[in-house]
Amino acid sequence: MMRLWVLGTALVLTLVVLLGGTTPHAPGVDDADASTYKVAIFGFDGMDPEFLDYFLSQGKLPNFQKLIDEGAFSACQTFKPTKSVVLWTSVATGKRMEKHGIVDWQLLSEDGQRKVLASGQSRRTEAFWNIATTANRSVQILNWWATWPAEEVLGEIVSNHFPRALHEDVAEVTYPEELAEELAALGLPGREAANAELAAAGMPVFSRELADSAFMPSTNFRARFQTAAGIFNDDMITERSLNHLLETRGQADLVAALFRTTDVYTHFMWRFIERPVAQRVWDELRGEGAPVTEAISRMMDEAYARVLEPVYVHEDARLGRLMERMESDTVLIVLSDHGFQFRNYGFNHYDDGRGGVRETPGVIFLWGGPVRAGVRLETPSLFDVAPTALYLMGLPQGRDMDGRVLTEALDRKLLAFRPVGFIASHDTGTREGGTRESPVDEEVLRELRALGYIY
Numbered sequence: 001m002m003r004l005w006v007l008g009t010a011l012v013l014t015l016v017v018l019l020g021g022t023t024p025h026a027p028g029v030d031d032a033d034a035s036t037y038k039v040a041i042f043g044f045d046g047m048d049p050e051f052l053d054y055f056l057s058q059g060k061l062p063n064f065q066k067l068i069d070e071g072a073f074s075a076c077q078t079f080k081p082t083k084s085v086v087l088w089t090s091v092a093t094g095k096r097m098e099k100h101g102i103v104d105w106q107l108l109s110e111d112g113q114r115k116v117l118a119s120g121q122s123r124r125t126e127a128f129w130n131i132a133t134t135a136n137r138s139v140q141i142l143n144w145w146a147t148w149p150a151e152e153v154l155g156e157i158v159s160n161h162f163p164r165a166l167h168e169d170v171a172e173v174t175y176p177e178e179l180a181e182e183l184a185a186l187g188l189p190g191r192e193a194a195n196a197e198l199a200a201a202g203m204p205v206f207s208r209e210l211a212d213s214a215f216m217p218s219t220n221f222r223a224r225f226q227t228a229a230g231i232f233n234d235d236m237i238t239e240r241s242l243n244h245l246l247e248t249r250g251q252a253d254l255v256a257a258l259f260r261t262t263d264v265y266t267h268f269m270w271r272f273i274e275r276p277v278a279q280r281v282w283d284e285l286r287g288e289g290a291p292v293t294e295a296i297s298r299m300m301d302e303a304y305a306r307v308l309e310p311v312y313v314h315e316d317a318r319l320g321r322l323m324e325r326m327e328s329d330t331v332l333i334v335l336s337d338h339g340f341q342f343r344n345y346g347f348n349h350y351d352d353g354r355g356g357v358r359e360t361p362g363v364i365f366l367w368g369g370p371v372r373a374g375v376r377l378e379t380p381s382l383f384d385v386a387p388t389a390l391y392l393m394g395l396p397q398g399r400d401m402d403g404r405v406l407t408e409a410l411d412r413k414l415l416a417f418r419p420v421g422f423i424a425s426h427d428t429g430t431r432e433g434g435t436r437e438s439p440v441d442e443e444v445l446r447e448l449r450a451l452g453y454i455y
Contacts, residue, residue: 035394035414035417035418036392036393036394037329037330037331037368037369037370037392037393038251038252038253038254038255038326038327038329038330038331038393039253039254039255039330039331039333039389039392039393040251040254040255040256040322040326040330040331040332040333041091041254041255041256041257041332041333041334041335041385041389042256042257042259042319042322042332042333042334042335043088043091043144043256043257043258043259043334043335043336043337044259044261044262044315044319044334044335044336045084045088045258045259045260045261045262045263045336045337046084046260046262046263046264046266046267046336046337046338046339046340046362047262047263047312047315047336047339047362047363048262048266048336048339048340048360048362048363049075049339049361049362049363050301050339051266051301051304051305051308051312051339051340052064052312052363054301054302054305055305055309055312055313055316056068060309060312060313060316061312061313061316062316062320063316063317063319063320063323064316064319064334064365066323066367067332067334067365067367068365069373069374070367070371070373071332071365071366071367071368071371071373071375071409072365072366072367072371072372072373072374072375072376072377072406072408072409073363073364073365073366073375073376073377074363074364074376074377074378074379074380075361075362075363075364076335076336076361076362076363076364076380076381076382077359077361077379077380077381077382078337078338078359078360078361078362078381078382079096079359079381079382080359081104082337082338082359082360083104083105083453084145084260084263084337084338084453085102085104085105085118085145085146086102086103086104087337087338087382088144088145088146088258088337089102089123089127089145089146090382090383090402091335091337091382091383091385091386092127092128092129092144092256092386093123093125093126093127093128093386093401094128094383094384094385094386094387094397094398094401094402094403095125095383095400095401095402096383096402099124099125099400099402100123100124100125101122101123101124101125101433102118102122102123102146104118105117105118105448105453105454106118106445106454107122107435108435109435110434110435116435116437116441117437117438117441117444117445118146118435119146119148119149119435119436119437119438120146120147120148120149120150120151120159121149121433121434121435121436122146122433122434122435122436123146123431123433124431124432124433125427125431126426126427126428126431127386128254128256128386128389128390129141129151129153129155129157129254129256130151130153130426131386131390131395131426132153132154132253132254132390132393132395133152133153133154133155134426135393135395136154137154137252137253137254137393137395138154138155138252138253138254139153139154139155139156139157139252139253139254139255139256140155140156140157140242140245140246140249140251140252140254140255140256141153141155141156141157141158141254141255141256141257142157142158142238142241142242142245142256142257142258143158143159143160143162143234143235143238143257143258143259143260144159144160144256144257144258145160145258146160147159147160148160148161148172148173148438149171149172149173149436149438150172150173150174150175150177151175152175153175155249155252155254156174156175156176156179156245156249156252157174157175158173158174158179158183158238158241158242158245159172159173159174160258161173161438161440161444162174162180162183162237162241163233163234163237164440164443164444165180165184165440166184166188166237168439168440168443169439170438170439170440182244183241183244186240186244188236188237188240188241189233189236189237189240190233191229191230191233193233193236194229194230194232194233194236195229197232197236198229198232201310201311201313201314202310202313203232203265203310203311203314204225204269204272205229206225206226206228206229211225214271214272215271215272215273215275215278215279215282216271216278216282217271220450220452221268221271223449223450223451224264224267224268224450224451224452225268226450227264227447227450227451228264228265228267228268228451230447231260231261231264231447232261232264232265234260235259235260235261235318238257238258238259239257239259239318239321239322242255242257242322243325246325251325251326251327251330253393254389254393255326257322259315259318261311261314261315262311262312262315262336264451265308265311266308266311266340266347267347267348267451267452269304269307269308269311270300270304270307270346270347272307273300273303273304273306273307274303274306277299277300277303278303281296281299281300284296292342292343296342297342300342300347301342304342304347319334326368329369330368330369331366331367331368331369331370331371331392332365332366332367332368333364333365333366333385333388333389334363334364334365334367335362335363335364335365335382335385336362336363336364337362337382338359338360338361338362339360339361339362339363340360341360362382364377364380364384364385366388366406366409369392370392370410370411370413370414371409371410371411372409372410372411375408375409377406377408377409378408380406381403382403383401383402383403383404384403384404384405384406385403386401386403387401387403387404387405388403388405388406388409391405391420391421394418395421396420396421396422396423397420397421397422397423398422398423398424398425398426398427399422399423399424399425400424400425400427405420407420
């Protein structure tokens with residue numbers, strides 16, 4: 001597939017030179033009021049740079065193309081284990097898992113006798129919503145991993161357990177707590193609405209007949225297929241909840257929302273690759289120790305791109321709606337936590353015990369405000385998001401963070417007017433980590449097993 005991370009950069013940089021500078025919507029930075037910005041962080045779990053390249057080359061993703069044309073972008077370095085709860089906690093804290101304490105989907109219970117689901121209480125360090133609150137910046141955080149129980153903040157949190165509270169009795173799924181009832185009263189979309197939107201988008205809607213028609217369907221495949229619609233529905237609920245907050249409270253200084261559709265559908269839709277290609281590759285790889293050659297990887301990538309197109313097109317439309325809702329003084333940070341690799345006859349981003357899966361990078365874009373157009377970011381990582389968001393809001397970076405402010409993306413006048421500031425740490429020593437169980441933990445664990453995230 002084409003690698004527009006290289007080709008697109010050259011084209012955009014040429015346009016920037018001809019047109020003369022930063023993004024056309026960038027405000028001035030001549031005074032203190034103009035030197036801080038609202039920040040919106042939108043996570044698209046599992047969005048892969050090579051698949052994104054392919055769809056961009058076909059003109060299928062106008063909103064992601066806008067981010068490239070008018071902003072800064074690159075592939076984004078991730079790290080092992082590429083488990084979403086670990087990675088997105090690093091995004092929120094700017095720290096490695098050894099520091100923030102969430103090292104896996106499950107952690108040892110307080111008595112050390114069993115494994116329990118990681119929660120917000122497991123985190124040992126401050127996240128950007130805590131830091132913003134302490135600095136009197138308002139926040140709106142939605143569907144982020146390990147945000148249950150919802151913490152007290154200056155603003156609102158709609159935790160990752162909120163969708164389950166619509167049909168299960170679980171408290172502290174939002175902050176303030178009464179927000180859960182307010183959102184539930186909106187008549188949030190359910191599975192029927194999710195299936196209708198899936199069908200309208202051209203994405204597969206589960207049926208036994210369709211599942212049986214896939215290439216070599218398995219029990220695990222059927223479970224993933226069924227479970228994915230629930231995650232798709234969660235994302236619909238997240239977007240609707242954010243819209244409600246924006247309509248009723250206005251946009252906070254820091255908005256962060258996570259969408260998981262790309263990840264869960266990429267995990268299983270490869271079985272819908274056209275049968276002649278799938279069978280040919282299967283036959284070639286059946287031999288003991290048969291290598292996955294570059295030619296096989298390219299063939300499967302291109303075949304899978306044709307299957308995944310409606311997923312990426314759907315998420316591009318979501319991005320467009322989000323961009324339209326953001327205020328003009330907002331900087332968008334749009335990213336994914338990892339990509340995918342064809343390995344062990346499937347598309348994975350984690351080691352399933354058979355080895356060979358590398359750290360597959362995600363993507364990152366900065367757009368709006370002081371962001372310079374056409375900048376290729378210099379080996380950005382997940383750890384850079386929190387320091388960059390803090391800087392844009394006028395807050396210092398903790399020296400104990402493992403990332404950096406992505407200064408190459410920002411207007412030089414801004415950096416000269418307000419250099420990057422540092423403090424020793426935003427942590428106060430009050431977070432000890434630990435575990436806390438919720439009434440829906442078993443449901444979440446069943447979902448994670450169905451998706452193949454835990455065994």
